[in-house]
Structure formats: C-alpha cells, structure tokens
Amino acid sequence: MRAGDELPPLEIPITRTLIVAGALASRDYQDVHHDAELAREKGSPDIFMNILTTNGLVGRYITDYLTGHIGPHCTLRKVAIRLGAPNYPGDTMVLRGTVTAVDGHMAQIRVIGANGLGHHVTGTVTVLLGAAR
C-alpha cells in the first residue's frame, strides 16, 4: 500500500430499506430517518440516512478493501467524517478512497461518498495494517 493508491469504488443504492434498517440497527429513532411526513415538516423532502449508517458504510468500505488487498488483520483506528448532501431514497452513493499517507503499519485513507446531489460524506480513515505475526 502506497500513498496515491486508489481504492476501487463501491456503489451503494440508497433504498428506503437501507435508510430505515441502518437507523434501527444503530438504535436511532429520530423520525427524519423513518417517517417521510414528519421529515417534510422539518423541511426535508424525504427521510434521509443517519450519520451512524454513513459511518458504518465508510467503515465497511475500508475494511473490505483491506481484507481483500492487504490481509485479514487490519483494523480501524480512527474514522472522521463530515456530512454534506443528504442520502435520500432512490439515490446512489459511490464511495471512493485514496491512500494519502503510509507510515510503518499506519495508513491514512481519504474517503469521499458522492450522490446525485453532491458529496454526501467526506472523511479520513486511519488504519493499522495487519502485522503478519
């Protein structure tokens, strides 16, 4: 793994089911993540994905890549994300990643998840590369 390496993109269809399942799996019962009518009352055109689901998807994107390309013993040390354009049902989010730094067993990956409205998520993930031991 070297700085500049690009991760293969991961396309995630944003279904209503994914939004609701993600909200419930993260125990987030804010109405804007499952009730379209109440979401509209709060100025949103529809329900939208909660931040914990986005966080989980970013984590999955990185660990899947590491497991497939580096080895099974890589671990997440840090995930820092910022949300922008919401993930609404019917959209598609494409996650892309670029390795920005590698220092010994630590590496940093810049992640961007773009949907039809713009950047849903931008973030940096720090990983500990599996020491073959």
Added chain:
Amino acid sequence: MSGGDGVASGLYERLKAYEGRSAVTRGVGRDPVNAPMIRHWCEAMGDTHPAYRGPDAIAPPTMLQAWTMGGLSGHSGHHSEHSGRSTAYDELFALLDGAGYTAVVATDCEQEYLRPLRPGDRVLFDAVIESVSERKTTKLGTGHFVTTRMDVRVEGEADEGGHGRGPDGAAAAADVAAAAEPELVGTHRFRILKYAPAAKRPERAERSEKPEPRPRPVINRDNAGFWEGVAAHRLLIQRCVGCGALRFPWLPGCNACASPEWDTVEASGEGTVYSYVVLHHPPFPAFDPPYAVALVELAEGVRMVSNVVGVPYDEVRIGMPVRLAFLRVDEEWELPVFNGLVGSGA
C-alpha cells in the same frame, strides 16, 4: 426570527457558557455488547467481514456510538441515572428550542478506537460539551452547531481475588464492589446542528388564494438615493465626483479612484440585452416562471440586472434593444424593468 442582533448575541453568550460542561455523566449502555445487535448492524450495512462473526467475534468499530444510544424508549428506569444526560445539556437544548432552533441534524463524527469491543463488554460513557458555534445559516436553515466529545469505557472485569489492600476492612469491601477501573476503549466527537427549519413552501392552492408580496430590497444610506429615484420614476446612476466614472449598482465609494464623493445622472432608459437567462425552476413565491432575467447594458455604459418584459420570455436575445419602464409588482411596490423592443432588429 424577529429578534435583532442584540437579542441574538445575548443568546449566543448564554449558549457559549455551556462550553466545558458535562453533557453526559456516567452513562450506562442499555445492553452489553452482544451478537444479535452486531448481526443486525452487519445485515443493515451489508458488512460481511469475518471478524464480526463466530466465537471470537468483535463488534464493528464504527458501532461505537450505537452502544450508547437510548433507543426507542430512551434509557428507561431512573432516566438520568442510566442516560447520564446532564442537566446542563438539557438546559442548552431547551435554550435552543426556545429560540426556535427545534430541529437537529448530525454533521460530523470523529471516532478513535483503542481496542475492539466484544460481546459481554459493558459500556460506560461520559461526554462534555466542547463548543457551541455562533449562529450559522445553512441550506437547512439557521442555527448553532454543538460539538460534544464522549469517552467510551468498558466496565473492568471483577477481580476474583479482590482488592484487599490495606487494613481497613470496609474500604477493601467497597473496592471489591467497584472492581477494576473502567478501561477507555474509544472516543467519539460528535457535531450536530440545532436549527430552525427553513419555512415550508405553501401548497399551490394556498398560493393562488393570496399572492405573496415581492421580496423587499434592503434599503440603507448607501442605496437610498437609488430607490428614491425609482419612486419618482427616474433610474439614477451614481457618478464619481473625483474621476467622473459611472457606477452601478450603488456603492459608497469609487472603485476607480476611491473617492467617496458622488452625484447622479439620470439614465436615458435606452439599453440592450448584454446577457440573459430564462428561469423555469425553482418557482419562488411572488414569481411566476418562466420569465427572463437579463443583464441590461444601459446606453450610459453601466449594466444592471432586471426583467425583460413585453415580449415572450423565449424571444429575448442578446443584443435586443430594450427600454426602461416602471412595473407595479404589488400594491405598494414598483420596480425598474425593461420592455423588449421587437421588430427593431437584434
């Protein structure tokens, strides 16, 4: 919304006073880390990583916050005892709610993982209010960002040998009950926006019943002369007394020579379309798309943005000659617009 700056800044000082105070004290996870919740999470995320299955399973690190969530029924039992949510945090939210910032959306999440969580781990958490931002306006609406930082710990294993240190029997017993110090397993910084939702767009039926008034310009000492001219059906261009340069829109000083001295010249009203767009979408209250918005170059040489009327929106063209008119847009408001002059060649 109607509060002036003084009111708003007074609110901000009160919000700011909560920085550094506890948001959660001794919160206890509703459930210990457990396999079913891990499985539900992995199913929802489509995460098939082998580390999250089997006898040596760990929880996905990004689940960190999930173990601290109250869920549908909140932290039941003696509310504050389990959720640990502090009165300071409740007060801060009440202040924001009271100021109209009733909606909430999460914007940032920064997590650090010190060791994996495993089924059986009992999660404890404490959080502090790190910062409250000034009032910010976002696409969703206006509000304040609130950042909290949470330390997530896991209850220490009960030490079967006990902690019988020292001769004081009572103190030793208390020590055994408390077991080992909770171990820090992760940190979680979280930023939310507490905001006032932007006004709901009225339904079509409501709109046709009562037309919305046009948005009003902000009139101040730097542009009041322009609007006085409009009221008298005169389109006034500013002229620098220092260097004679014409300028539009109105500004307090000259961009060419920096002189603050100015007088005005009245536009003849003749001009041409320098550029234009036709607005189809989105519809704003008080406007009826499609309509043409043009950058009109006045005969005097300055340009101004206005509507081209008197010709179909789809016949407006660059270079089209136009002439000034004053359009009454509602009961008390007139605006300078331009009639497209068809047939005079473009």
